[in-house]
Amino acid sequence: MKITMTTHAHEGDLVVFLIGMTVRKPWRVDHWSRVARAMVGMQQELHRNKARSEAGDEEWLGFLGGYNCLGQRGPVSVQYWRSTDDLYGYANNPDRTHRPAWLKYYERAHNLAGSDGIGIWHETYAVPAGGHESAYGNLTDWGLAGATGTIPLSRRGRTARERLASSAAPLAG
Numbered sequence: 001m002k003i004t005m006t007t008h009a010h011e012g013d014l015v016v017f018l019i020g021m022t023v024r025k026p027w028r029v030d031h032w033s034r035v036a037r038a039m040v041g042m043q044q045e046l047h048r049n050k051a052r053s054e055a056g057d058e059e060w061l062g063f064l065g066g067y068n069c070l071g072q073r074g075p076v077s078v079q080y081w082r083s084t085d086d087l088y089g090y091a092n093n094p095d096r097t098h099r100p101a102w103l104k105y106y107e108r109a110h111n112l113a114g115s116d117g118i119g120i121w122h123e124t125y126a127v128p129a130g131g132h133e134s135a136y137g138n139l140t141d142w143g144l145a146g147a148t149g150t151i152p153l154s155r156r157g158r159t160a161r162e163r164l165a166s167s168a169a170p171l172a173g
Contacts, residue, residue, distance in 0.1 A: 003137045003138055004071060004137070004138055005135060005136070005137055005152070005153035005154075006136045006138065006139075006140060006145060006150035006151060006152060006153055007145070007150065007151060007152075007153045007155070007156050007163060008132075008134045008136075008143070008144040008145040008147075008148050008149070008150060008151075009145070009149040009150055009151045010064070010080075010132075010144060010147075010148040011129070011146045011167070012129045013082075013083050013126070013127065013128050013129050014064065014080055014081065014082065014124050014127050014132065014144075015080070015081040015083060015086075015087055015124060015125065015127065016078070016079070016080060016081075016124075016125040017066075017078075017079040017080075017081055017087055017122065017123070017124050017125075018078055018079075018122060018123045018124075018125075018126060019039075019076070019077050019120070019121070019122040020071060020073075020074055020075060020076035020077065020078070020079070020121055020125075021035055021039070021074045021075055021118055021119070021120050021121075022069055022074045022118060022119040022120075022121070023073070023074045023118055024117055024118060024119065025117040025118075025129070027119075028117040031117035031118050032059070032117065032118045033110075034103075034105075035105060035106075035118060035120065036075070037090070038077075038097070038101040038105070039077065039083075040106075041097050041101070042098050042101065043068075043077065043143075044080075045096065045097045046061065046063040046066075047063075047065075048063075049061045050063055050065070051065065052089065057124075058094075059094075061086060061089070061090050062080075062081050062082035062083060062085075062086025062087070062089070062090070063079065063080075063086070063090070064079075064081060064082060064083055064144075065079075065133070065146060065147025065148065065149040066077040066078050066081035066147060067078055067112065067142070067143070067146065078143075080144055080147045080148070082128050084124065087124065090105065091092070091121055094151055101158050105120070126130035129167060130165065130167050132144070132164070132165075132167055133156070133160055133163035133164040134163075135153055135160070135163070135166055136150065136153075144152070151161045
């Protein structure tokens with residue numbers, strides 16, 4: 001069997017955003033289900049925007065793509081963004097799903113003082129060009145490649161070190 005090796009097609013800077021929820025009391029569905037539904041709604045909005053912007057019907061928010069997984073302590077969403085300005089612009093836009101949901105969460109958390117049924121967290125990584133590389137064997141729809149497409153691995157180099165160095169400069173046609 002021949003393995004097809006690819007790497008992500010993205011060039012330039014990017015942002016990796018991780019956001020998750022720790023469910024401390026799974027039986028308190030009233031605490032975690034609202035947050036889970038809100039997260040699904042935000043992700044649907046981001047994917048719709050990306051599709052509509054690719055069709056020329058809407059201005060792009062800068063969301064490249066992402067995926068969800070289940071971590072040791074609860075659900076985690078891994079997202080790729082064009083820039084921190086795009087990420088923060090979406091997060092703080094009152095006309096988008098995130099800002100109202102965020103404010104509601106904090107209002108409920110304040111009203112449920114002492115409740116520790118869930119925890120939410122996020123981490124943001126601003127990754128400069130030259131600071132990311134990837135390799136995928138027979139896999140084109142995962143991670144950054146799933147968000148931005150793939151190119152043959154050899155276009156960026158044979159080794160991880162070579163690919164990392166090549167990500168700092170645009171690829172030749």
